[in-house]
Amino acid sequence: MDRGEIEAVVRRELQRIAPEADIEALDAGGDVREELDIDSMDLLRFVTALDAQLGVSVPESDYRRITTVRGCTDYVAEKLGRRGA
Structure with missing residues (x-):
């Protein structure tokens, strides 16, 4: 899976949590x-969705790393x- x-x-998962928001404008x-x-x-619902959709478990100690779209993307890619290694 690539970064895009x-x-x-x-x-998409953020949109499910905040359906009224313009997610693309974030x-x-x-x-x-x-x-x-x-x-x-x-x-917490977002973290659970990441695990369900991508198979990436995020421990509470790493929550600070997923507070931005870029940071979350980097974290999941990592x-x-x-x-895969």
């Missing part, structure tokens, strides 16, 4: 919690790359 496909999944480097006004339960 990963980012598409990240944005700043890839902006904090999605602030931009989408999501709470900790929403973030995890998927390690698994």
Whole structure:
């Protein structure tokens, strides 16, 4: 899976959490919690969706790494790359 496909999944899952938001307009480097006004339960649902859709488990200690679209894409790509190695 390439970075573009990963980012598409990240944005799709964020859209499910914040259906009223213009996900394509999100700043890839902006904090999605602030931009989408999501709470900790929403973030947990997002983490669960990443695991379900991409098979990437995100421990709570890594949540800070997935708070931006770019950071989340990088994190997932890194995890998927390690698994393939």
